[in-house]
Amino acid sequence: MPTYTYKCPSCNKVFEVLSSIKDYKDTVSCFNCDCKKASRCLAQDVQTLNGSVKLGDNELKTLGHLAQRNTERMSEDQKQAIWEKNNAYKETPSEKPLPKGMSRLKKQSKVKWT
Numbered sequence: 001m002p003t004y005t006y007k008c009p010s011c012n013k014v015f016e017v018l019s020s021i022k023d024y025k026d027t028v029s030c031f032n033c034d035c036k037k038a039s040r041c042l043a044q045d046v047q048t049l050n051g052s053v054k055l056g057d058n059e060l061k062t063l064g065h066l067a068q069r070n071t072e073r074m075s076e077d078q079k080q081a082i083w084e085k086n087n088a089y090k091e092t093p094s095e096k097p098l099p100k101g102m103s104r105l106k107k108q109s110k111v112k113w114t
Helices: 042-051 063-073 076-091
Strands: 003-007 014-018 038-040
Touching: none
Parallel strands: none
Antiparallel strands: 003 014, 003 038
16 A cells, blocks of 8 residues: 655644555645645655665665665664764773873874975
């Protein structure tokens, strides 16, 4: 069954309705404010249609396709945990203590070559 996207003119709420083709209506009542004039939003349907195309394992051509497919399968918690794992060092720069008698070199200012 297809999913149709509607937008309510009074509360600007966008919602989806799952219905068969024979039960399709151009306008439906809004779930949020019970307005009877919620009309179909075609731009959202096209965006949903393009976003729902999935590549099979034999159609994955690049590493980016594989990464995108795996990301789509993850929950938001899993994505957040991976982001924290990979970016934790950037937010809190921690300097390890040096052994006795050692010191850190100071960064020299950049030299412009002419």
